[in-house]
Amino acid sequence: MRDMITSELQGRALVAGYGSGPALVSKTAINFAAAFGRPQNAIPGRRAVINDRHHELFKQNIKGAVLLFPACIGSTFTGMVLLQIMYKKEAPLAMVVQHADPLLIAGSVLAKVWFNCGIPVVEYSREDLYALVRTGDIISVNGVNGKITIQTVR
């Protein structure tokens, strides 16, 4: 017998908006500039594929997922490549990050102010995130009040 369990976490709302969809969980920090910096990231539909061989989500497309990850690392191109996938409508639906940094936030803020299309970001720093959310769970992120709702089939 499989049960649907709903749980709710309270994070810190950083960028407003609402996104709901399948969770994609990364336990390692993401270098978005390295991830989206390959020539194949110019191909429509493949813009948000993580092409960083150092990363656990290597070759996965983050488009249409709710991305959960610890932090951003690397280049100051980060905000621009995040803006670009939002501009081209290939972004994740929302992001939950353990430690928000200026480069991650820049992507969503630039997209909101210049193109009216920034995705919500919520910071949730506690380690239990990885025990409570698995890839494929349905997760809703509210960038206004910081609530993260998780629907899990276990």
Added chain:
Amino acid sequence: MRIDSEQDAILKGDRGEVISRALRTLVDYGTVFNAKRLVPIKSAHLAGSFGTISYGAYFHVLDQILKEGVRVKVPTTINPRPGHDISLLNRIAFIKQNALDYKLKALGVIPNYSCACYEQDNIPAAGDYLAWAESSAVVFSNSVLGARTNRNSVLIDLCSAITGYTPEFGYLLDENRSGNVAVKIKINQMDATALGFIIGQKIVNKVPVIEHFDFSRSDLKNMGAAMAAAGSIGLFHVEGITPEASDIHTAFAGSEPESTITITQSDLNSLRTKHLDNSRLVVFGCPHLTCKEASDIAAHITGKRLTKNIWLCMMPQAKSDFEKTDYYKTLDASHVSVYCHCPLAALTVQLRRKQVLTSSGKLYYYLEGTEYGTMEDCLKACET
């Protein structure tokens, strides 16, 4: 965030739609990090120097800014060009380079075209507030020069350059500039670049304080660049070497470190390739070389029978100086190329498998199919 009357007028559009949006961007960006105000900056450094069609949103914003005739408000430098003119493939990949160069000129950007802007053209003083992008330049100016900038994204850098402001948070504030993690080293053959890479991987986004070691300025530059690629470090201290770490007590602002890590010789060695003869191309200069750094490399390879192609990527002014030296005149031009472009961008688009060896931790991180060697490894590989 407190907004003064001048900033309020800008937000309301007194100086045009584009400046208003740029300031709105900085207010929203700073608000997320609880910035209390916007502060004037001494200079900006922009990282968006590659003319590729992949960055459509970037070009769209640039065009909006130029349409209103807006120019940068503070001295502003720019990262290297991508090597758009070195191959047919690169001409296609960077087809918008000439258009981008034209736009940057119209903005009033200083055409230094180097990531090592702090060596020439844009040299901050300790305590200066800046709004820089380019992770290697940010970490250098914070750590080695004692200036104050956050790790700003491409386009955030431009919003600051045209308004002259940055939100006051992060590394601009004293409370975020003291060390968190003590780094002990058990190393008999120092490789500052590999040390930076491992520190970046291990402590990701804290402020490391490395125990005393007599690093050169080049060591600090390459170490910081590696930390900022393998991690997101924007500030580090070295006991007795960097300006805000006259001693350990000062570096930690009187507090105890949150944690202590030890980095050993075997950690450093784990990055090094065991196959020096695998490569076809040995690349030096990520970040860009100074004239002295290039001369030191040239001194080792001149007069040798070279077996690999070698790239020296340099600051444009340093390249001119280097070309006047005897080192340059004795280099084997059939194997050695001296460039001013970004080696990463130039090598990203290639059809053949890349067989690159580099002593740059940053280039090693970003360029697919690249192997890492110490400076000694790389010099040896040139004639292997």
